[in-house]
Amino acid sequence: MSGKHIFQIPFLKDHHNHLSLYSLLFKCPSLQGVLQKTDALNMIRALDKDSLSVVLGWNSGHYDFTSIELEEFPPVIIVNLSLHGFIMSKKAEEIMKPSHPEIVKNYRNTEWYERHFPNMLIFLANCVPARDGLLTDFFQAMEQKGIYYIEDMLLPNEPILNAIQHSSYAQRTAIWADPGTFHSLNENSRTFIKGIKLFTDGALGARTAAIRKPFKDGSTGYLLHSDDVLYRAMAEATSLKKGVSVHAIGEDATAQVVRVTQQLKQDGIQFSLLRMEHCQFIMESVAREAKELGIVLSMQPNFSIDSIDYSDRMEQWYLENNNPFRMLIDNAGFVPGEDLIFGSDGMPHGADAALNAALFPPYPIQKLSIDEFVAGYCMPDQSTGVINVEIKDNKAFTDLK
Numbered sequence: 001m002s003g004k005h006i007f008q009i010p011f012l013k014d015h016h017n018h019l020s021l022y023s024l025l026f027k028c029p030s031l032q033g034v035l036q037k038t039d040a041l042n043m044i045r046a047l048d049k050d051s052l053s054v055v056l057g058w059n060s061g062h063y064d065f066t067s068i069e070l071e072e073f074p075p076v077i078i079v080n081l082s083l084h085g086f087i088m089s090k091k092a093e094e095i096m097k098p099s100h101p102e103i104v105k106n107y108r109n110t111e112w113y114e115r116h117f118p119n120m121l122i123f124l125a126n127c128v129p130a131r132d133g134l135l136t137d138f139f140q141a142m143e144q145k146g147i148y149y150i151e152d153m154l155l156p157n158e159p160i161l162n163a164i165q166h167s168s169y170a171q172r173t174a175i176w177a178d179p180g181t182f183h184s185l186n187e188n189s190r191t192f193i194k195g196i197k198l199f200t201d202g203a204l205g206a207r208t209a210a211i212r213k214p215f216k217d218g219s220t221g222y223l224l225h226s227d228d229v230l231y232r233a234m235a236e237a238t239s240l241k242k243g244v245s246v247h248a249i250g251e252d253a254t255a256q257v258v259r260v261t262q263q264l265k266q267d268g269i270q271f272s273l274l275r276m277e278h279c280q281f282i283m284e285s286v287a288r289e290a291k292e293l294g295i296v297l298s299m300q301p302n303f304s305i306d307s308i309d310y311s312d313r314m315e316q317w318y319l320e321n322n323n324p325f326r327m328l329i330d331n332a333g334f335v336p337g338e339d340l341i342f343g344s345d346g347m348p349h350g351a352d353a354a355l356n357a358a359l360f361p362p363y364p365i366q367k368l369s370i371d372e373f374v375a376g377y378c379m380p381d382q383s384t385g386v387i388n389v390e391i392k393d394n395k396a397f398t399d400l401k
């Protein structure tokens, strides 16, 4: 039977985003949607010749840049769509070399980049000077996309934290910091930090997520740390009386987090809040253990689309088992809004992509009901704004009010 249904749902509470990073990078030019290389070249060649520019949204699957092009470009850092990699023009390298010799020397090495991923994000954020009104600009743009609350999974520096703290948006975020940044903060700033962010593997786009089988090109993902090193990092983070959030994408990474958490609990270490970020691949037995340990899964319905976008690099099993929401909810017992929460990672921001991917995903295991979506991804009520979702002919359309 055909027909349309209209649902009115509250604005989004995006549990995994990068408020500081995206606010700082918000006015940067982007190659997202620039599909022809000639258009990309024109855009980059028109950038400022004297000061450093950061360009976002580059899909290296669409086009690459030659060393000759990089030599003649203005000073520019061109950042991969997933943020898991960038290239620098020769002039950008010359500018950054005195202050960041290690990064200029190593950023092209994928493994090095992944091992230093949090630092690379922080480096990019620090390449863009903060300016007045940046939080307002960003929050207003996000409201247009139906988002009210924007969690910050990786604080780059103390000044942006203080800007958030003293803005009218302080209640519309929660801020996480990696151990290095956390320790660099003064006592007062530390009180504003919700928790410590750790990483156990890379990303699918960069083929560095710790999935068990090789990617189609033969490259293999890997864990960033031994169990011992992760154990110590998680124990240290809890000793700060903060929440702990661990990035884990591949099934080896999610299994490691659960294994190490079991060990920590056996040793009497308690977590006030332990989150696993992304969790795109997790075996059912591991999911059941994670549930028992009280781990909160923080996942991105929009990443269900990786099953299409990354069909060039992942075997069929991975396409069919990415974001296994039905297994997690129906079999392992996770409850949206309680121990299963949703966010976007800003890829892309907004209700439209999230709803379409949640309600009409590539594979049945990825499907969420509208009620599950609301429970895991929306503000508790409609007072901050509402999104009208019209579902018609097997497709969702949103209309922000």
Ligand SMILES: [Zn+2]
Binding pocket: 016, 017, 018, 153, 345
């Ligand atoms: Zn993230």
